[in-house]
Amino acid sequence: MTDAAGPPASSWVPGADASPYSLANLPxxxxxxxxxxxxxxxxxxxxxxxxxxxxxxxxxxxxxxxxxxxxxxxxxxxxxxxxxxxxxxxxxxxxxxxxxxxxxxxxxxxxxxxLPVEVGDYVDFYCSLEHATNVGRIFRPDQDPLPPNWRHLPVGYHGRAGTVVVSGTPVRRPLGQRAPEPGGDGSPVFGPSTRLDIEAELGFVVGTPTRLGEPAGDFADHVFGVTLLNDWSARDVQAFEYVPLGPFLGKSFATSVSPWITPLAALAAARVPGRAQDPAPPGYLARREPWGLDIAITVELNGEPVSHPPFREMYWTPDQMLAHLTVNGASLRTGDLYASGTVSGAAREQRGSLIELTWNGAEPVRTAAGERAFLADGDTVTISATAPGPGGARIALGEVTGTIQPARPVPAS
Amino acid sequence: MTDAAGPPASSWVPGADASPYSLANLPxxxxxxxxxxxxxxxxxxxxxxxxxxxxxxxxxxxxxxxxxxxxxxxxxxxxxxxxxxxxxxxxxxxxxxxxxxxxxxxxxxxxxxxLPVEVGDYVDFYCSLEHATNVGRIFRPDQDPLPPNWRHLPVGYHGRAGTVVVSGTPVRRPLGQRAPEPGGDGSPVFGPSTRLDIEAELGFVVGTPTRLGEPAGDFADHVFGVTLLNDWSARDVQAFEYVPLGPFLGKSFATSVSPWITPLAALAAARVPGRAQDPAPPGYLARREPWGLDIAITVELNGEPVSHPPFREMYWTPDQMLAHLTVNGASLRTGDLYASGTVSGAAREQRGSLIELTWNGAEPVRTAAGERAFLADGDTVTISATAPGPGGARIALGEVTGTIQPARPVPAS
CATH class of the missing domain: 2.30.30.230 (Fumarylacetoacetase, N-terminal domain)
Structure with missing residues (x-):
């Protein structure tokens, strides 16, 4: 009863065959x-x-x-x-x-x-060429949008594992410092984030650990499955803090994941060759099997679709992320989670974050609830995705949703 | 039988009173x-x-x-x-x-x-003014050494919790990519790190957790104690990878901690007011009690002292690090570990990393084992520290040591 190609197998569970959670899925x-x-x-x-x-x-x-x-x-x-x-x-x-x-x-x-797993370490990559290019243009308009390392390795960093939360967990708007404002006294401003954003990503859950000092073997020997992930981001906090050591409080307040982990075995029909890479990466990053994934993501803001990021367009594939993560001998633990970084395609309606969709707020998204440059209190963001299953049917990845709660009061100084 | 000032209490354990692990210590x-x-x-x-x-x-x-x-x-x-x-x-x-x-x-x-605790999240700060200034000059010679945020908040990032290892664990030289070399073909170079370094730090171990969305309360309500920490760093890997998302593989291969956690209660006589701060930080970072710590660190390379970093000179104090870490609502878990960043004083012989001591290799350290710009295979680094105890005696923090093993063979590409 393996995951063969051909017509989908039928289940006696009522409604299962017509569901995107059919026998072909089983997250x-x-x-x-x-x-x-x-x-x-x-x-x-x-x-x-x-x-x-x-x-x-x-x-x-x-x-x-x-x-x-x-x-x-x-x-x-x-x-x-x-x-x-x-x-x-x-x-x-x-x-x-x-x-x-x-x-x-x-x-x-x-x-x-x-939350389906006790998370070990959480790593976030930056693997979409379009996302990295967009963000580079917005954050560093005076420089080449892609840093010199970008095409040579999947850039990544560690995030906070203890604040990975399951879909549905309310997300409180964070407090933090942002850069001095024009017309102000030159001091940074402390208060609720005014540029609260999302990042639509795929997360990969590690099952089989490795020993310290040894690189990981084959991707599918270590990675059990896939989850949808929303890397909530306070862009104002991030922009002020991230030089030189990277994102910290702008991301660490919450990262939401779907409650369902789709096993790699359910994604056999979604596997595609990764996007062409130029220059060819060094040997340890060479692709041995097709681990690009033809997963179609949808981002909804208060129930309205605002973006359709295509995971198949990612520059770096998840097998390459794993090889990079461990090439220095860093060990894996069961429950480690690594995410792809924001998934963005070439078209505007394929961008996986509001900072890209609205070009840092300059071009707000129009929704029935009003215009949005960034998230308002009470906004609900839901990320869903489907992938090809056997016989032309599609399977669904468990959706990840979250609603923004107002910030706590600013403490008296 | 509290940790009062005055003459040290005596123990019936043979040798304890004359030891830096006296009744005043008890890690x-x-x-x-x-x-x-x-x-x-x-x-x-x-x-x-x-x-x-x-x-x-x-x-x-x-x-x-x-x-x-x-x-x-x-x-x-x-x-x-x-x-x-x-x-x-x-x-x-x-x-x-x-x-x-x-x-x-x-x-x-x-x-x-x-390893004394199961580590939750591991965060590394960057709280020495002298270290940040030195590294800024070396890594970014064309810019102001301190980024604009540095005096307004304790800059930090998440490191890899799963590769925190106990003192004595061998450290294998990591493989990684470094920037293209002069005279090369313009491609990054992949191989064993050629600039393997140490960072002498203090680590703080969290006992009492917080709820998501709420900031931490008083430092001593949450932090149980202190450990010595060596944040091994591959400077060549770090320099190529760290823009824009911060250190990753240059640090994640191993972080060593001492086997003994010194409770804050044992450090009552070491507490000092923190260093003056200009400008005054925002209210959430205001110091409520003196949590500067007069801890004297020694770094030995193959048994020879090469540096004496003074923790009391740190610009940001550990209570401020905790307040910053949680001001955005990020929750704490029991076992979370956060480190101070490299401890460096103003004098050359007070610098807590080789990149500073040797000014990126330009001024090697002379030892009986030969000159060292960075670490050689077989080198052993030991970090120890003492603090004032009652009655003029000193207590010791458990030392942290590690020996460099040769890199694994570079895989064929």
Whole structure:
């Protein structure tokens, strides 16, 4: 029951075949019912399957997927095969499977979803040529928009793992210092961020760890799956703080991820060769397999689509990000999360951040809720995505959403 | 039995009173005996006291201090008071205490020391005016050495928590890309770092967490103690990669910390007002108590002292670092570690990194092992420190040491 090409397999779960969470998808997450403990589950259709009860495996009776992820690629494949068979309509034992498994399905509307992994380190890359070019033009108008290193390595930095939150978590507008304002007294201004932004990204979740001093092996040996990620960014705070050591408080207040991790195995039909690279990168960054991903992202602001970033256009592919991250001997831990950086395409309507969409506020986005240069209190941003599945159907990545809460009061000085 | 001023209290542990690990110190760590599990201990003299057995408290029968640290400031004080009384020579019940406690003392030479905490997030600041000025001059000779933000906030960034290692862990020279070399083909060069450096720092370990969206309260309510830290740095890798998102692979291969965490309570006699600041920082960074620390650091290269960085000269104090880290609502977790950045004083022999000591290699350091611009394979770097204790005695912070191993072979491209 492997992820073969051809027509999609059918499930006995009502509604699953017509859902983007069909048997071809089966993303993993962590859920709880009212008053109950958090446990690992798999989504099919609009239901969650309890894994510990279904598979009689205590690794899933945990509030995070880390234990399962640590088992490695062969175990991931075996579990996926078992689940696909148990949920399939077209196997001889389907009736018996249905009788055994159905009691462990819970409607999504009855559960709360949690952060699916305990995050080790969180790294954010900067892998879209269009995004890096746009931001370079806005932040450093007097220089070449791409720094000299950009085409030679996937630029990245560490973010704050402890503030990675699950979709739905409210995001409080951060306080911080921004550069002195024209007409002011020359001092930086402290207060609520006035340029609160989003970044639509894909995140990659590490399962198999490495030893300190050794580089990672094949991408699919280490990376379990993919999540959608919103790297909330306070552009005014970031612009003042980031020279010379990079983004810090402008990003560390919250990073939202989807509650569902789509396993790489579900993305077989989405794999494409990466974008051509010039110059050719050094050997350790050479692509060995196609790990570009044809994932179509949509960004909605208060329910209105404002952007459609195409992940397939990324300059650096996720296998290259992993190779770079570990080439210096930095070790991986189960639960490490690394993100692609903002996904932006060449067209305006493909830009994955407001700073690009509005060109630093100069060209506001018009929505039913009014014009937006950056986010207003109460705004809700939802990032969703789909990818090709077998037989022309599409699968969905779990969406990531968040609503902006007003800043806390500025403390008296 | 509080940490009062006045003459130091005496212990019945042989050698403890004359040791920099006297009753006034009592740092916490994690140790194991051959074949045994890792457990929490306190150092006195040249021995480790097993805490779970002594205090009949299972929180210490763990391979990390996190459980104890999460209990908060009142519990830290209570435990310290109990330990000081149990180990004191000048209390009425000293003979009974000695009989009960002595079986739980283990000679240091019989134990292996482990990373004392499970690190949450690791943040590195940049708080020495002299270090920032020196590095600015070296890396950006055509600009003002201090960026415009430097005197308004403690500049910092996130580092890699998963590669924080305990003192004694060998450090393998990293591979990485560095800028194109004069006379080359214009391409970056990939290979072992040729400018491997150290940074002598203090690290601060968070015990009491905060909630997302809320700033931290008082420094001593959240920070449990202090460790010495060596932020190993590949300067060639760093120089090529760090624009615009900051240090990444140039630092992420290893960060070494001492095995002993000195509680803030042991540093009462070391507290000094912080260095004067001009301009006055905004209210959230105002100092409420003196949290400058008169800690004298020594850096040894292959056993020879090469530098004596004075922590008391730091421009930004650790309470200000904590206030900045959380002003945007970023939450703290038990085990979070933040470091001061390289400690450098005004004199050449007070510089806490080789890039400063040798002015980017132009003025090598002369040692018995030969001249050093940067680290050679086989070099051992040891950072130690002392602070004033009660009655004119000094206490020691646990040293942090590491030896450079040759790089792994460059993979064929």
């Amino acid at each position: 993993y997450g962590v859920y709880s019912r009212a008053g109950g403990p958090a446990r690992c589950g798999v989504r099919i259709g609009d239901q969650v399957l309890d894994l510990a009860a279904t598979l009689h495996d205590e690794v899933f009776a945990a509030p995070a997927l880390n234990g399962f992820l640590a088992r490695g690629r062969a175990a991931w494949a075996d579990t996926r095969d078992r689940l696909r068979r148990l949920l399939a309509a077209d196997v001889p034992e389907a009736a018996a499977n249905r009788a055994a498994v159905q009691p462990h399905l819970v409607p999504l509307e009855d559960v709360r979803l949690h | 916490y760590g994690v140790y194991s005996r051959a074949g045994g599990p890792a457990r929490c201990g306190v150092r006195i003299g040249d021995q480790v006291l097993d805490l779970a057995a002594t205090l009949h408290d299972e929180v210490f029968a763990a391979p990390a201090l996190n459980g104890f640290l999460a209990r908060g400031r009142a519990a830290w004080a209570d435990t310290r008071d109990r330990l000081r009384r149990l180990l004191a020579a000048d209390v009425p019940e000293a003979a009974a205490n000695r009989a009960a406690v002595q079986p739980h003392l283990v000679p240091l030479e019989d134990v292996r020391l482990h």
